[in-house]
Amino acid sequence: MDLVATLLLSLVGLVFIGMALRDIFDVLFHLEGHAMISRAIMRTVWRVLRRVADARPQVWPLAGPVGLVATIAAWALLLLVGWALLLWPHLGNFQDAAGKPPDGGLWEALHLSGGILSTMGWGDVTPVGPWMRVITPLEALLGFGLLTASVTWLFAVHPAVQRRRALAYELWLLRQVSDGARDAPAFDGQVIAELTSGIISVQRDIVAHPATYYFRDPDERLLLSAELPFLQDVANHVAAAGPDVATARRARMLSQSIDELLLTIARRIHGRDGVEPAEALRIFVRDHLKREPPEPAAAPCARLSPAGPA
Numbered sequence: 001m002d003l004v005a006t007l008l009l010s011l012v013g014l015v016f017i018g019m020a021l022r023d024i025f026d027v028l029f030h031l032e033g034h035a036m037i038s039r040a041i042m043r044t045v046w047r048v049l050r051r052v053a054d055a056r057p058q059v060w061p062l063a064g065p066v067g068l069v070a071t072i073a074a075w076a077l078l079l080l081v082g083w084a085l086l087l088w089p090h091l092g093n094f095q096d097a098a099g100k101p102p103d104g105g106l107w108e109a110l111h112l113s114g115g116i117l118s119t120m121g122w123g124d125v126t127p128v129g130p131w132m133r134v135i136t137p138l139e140a141l142l143g144f145g146l147l148t149a150s151v152t153w154l155f156a157v158h159p160a161v162q163r164r165r166a167l168a169y170e171l172w173l174l175r176q177v178s179d180g181a182r183d184a185p186a187f188d189g190q191v192i193a194e195l196t197s198g199i200i201s202v203q204r205d206i207v208a209h210p211a212t213y214y215f216r217d218p219d220e221r222l223l224l225s226a227e228l229p230f231l232q233d234v235a236n237h238v239a240a241a242g243p244d245v246a247t248a249r250r251a252r253m254l255s256q257s258i259d260e261l262l263l264t265i266a267r268r269i270h271g272r273d274g275v276e277p278a279e280a281l282r283i284f285v286r287d288h289l290k291r292e293p294p295e296p297a298a299a300p301c302a303r304l305s306p307a308g309p310a
Contacts, residue, residue, distance in 0.1 A: 006089040016082030020075045021142075024149050028156075031208050037074055039210060042067035043269075046214045050287075057218070064215030068157065071211075072150045076117070079146060083139045084113035093129030117143035153211075160205035161215045164224050167198040171227035187234055189247040195231065196254045203261040206268060213269050216288055225288035229281065232258050 019037065026033025045067040053060035088109035092101045102108045102125050112125060116139045127133050178187070187195075202224065205212050220226045235258060238251035262280035266272040270283055285293040 009085045009088055013082040013085030016078045016085070017142075020078035020082070024075060024146070027153060027209075027211075028149055035210070037078075038071045041071045041074055042211050042214050045070055050290075061216050061218045064157075064161070064211065067214050068154065068211060072146075072153075075146060075150075079139075079142060080110065080113050080117055083117060084109040086135075087112055090129070090132060093127060093132040094125040095128050096125050113139065116140050117146075119143050153209075157209050157211055157215075160202075160209055160212045163198070163205065164202050164212065164215075165217060165222040167195075167202060168222050168224040168227050170198070171195075171224075171231055172221040175227065175230050187238055187251075189244075189250050192235075192238065192247065192250045192254050196250065196257050199231075199254065199257040199261055203257065203264050206261070206264050210268055213265065220289075223288060225285050228258065228262075228284070229293045232281070 022033075023035050023037040026035035027038050042064075046063045049059050049063040049066070084106065088104075088106060091104050091108060091112070094112065095101055102112070116136050119140050127136050174187075174191075217223055232255065235251050235255035239248050239255055241248075259277040259280075262277050262284060263275070265284050266275050266280040270287075272280070272283065275283070281293055285291065
């Protein structure tokens with residue numbers, strides 16, 4: 001293989017390896033990173049299964065898990081092919097048990113790269129060139145790192161999904177035992193503060209792990225998109241007519257945290273900047289429920305004194 005071909009294959013291989021490593025870094029460590037590969041795969045799987053759900057609703061909840069598996073597979077494929085392209089021109093630096101170099105084909109390079117990346121060893125060939133003895137352990141190290149990164153991602157995503165489901169179920173229970181937004185006494189300052197903390201946790205989870213957005217439970221009681229319009233009405237109601245100044249202030253904090261969550265979803269998931277919170281809520285509900293959110297209940301007039309709500 002001539003020098004130009006060797007350089008070209010090495011360049012393409014380095015690009016593939018760099019793409020995989022950059023995406024893994026963004027997903028695990030860089031909260032504001034683009035993570036273009038993982039986000040594109042998760043979004044594509046979501047859109048495909050969301051359409052298929054018109055005929056087969058049971059496949060929609062698989063979007064999140066399938067997206068995770070597909071992303072990890074894409075990382076592995078990029079590393080596998082990238083290293084194979086790097087090793088291909090240098091197969092003469094390996095030898096089999098008989099002391100002969102392997103065939104110089106791409107399939108042999110892929111076979112060799114797969115054995116090293118999976119940390120299974122070099123298989124039926126071993127490196128003999130000094131540089132190959134240095135480089136091949138590096139691929140094995142990246143293969144082990146890929147496994148560790150995948151497990152770390154899974155352990156980070158699933159607790160975040162469970163937090164969102166728990167918050168949605170808590171809101172569903174509150175809606176069952178209260179008279180909607182008109183039942184302000186059911187939402188005292190402590191309850192509102194706890195709900196605010198829950199919304200903030202979900203918002204930070206979306207920032208840290210956008211993949212959590214694509215997990216949709218078949219039970220609507222566990223869907224935050226189904227309960228968020230109700231919570232927004234409650235927050236607006238208590239902020240306008242809370243029993244005391246402190247409760248009204250906490251309700252305004254809750255309303256602001258909901259707006260921040262919705263704007264984060266619109267910006268980081270849908271690439272929509274500059275939308276109003278009401279439009280962001282419609283985007284969220286339509287995407288997860290395929291319907292329009294209910295019209296907000298009219299908030300009562302605030303009973304204000306110069307010091308705040310009466």
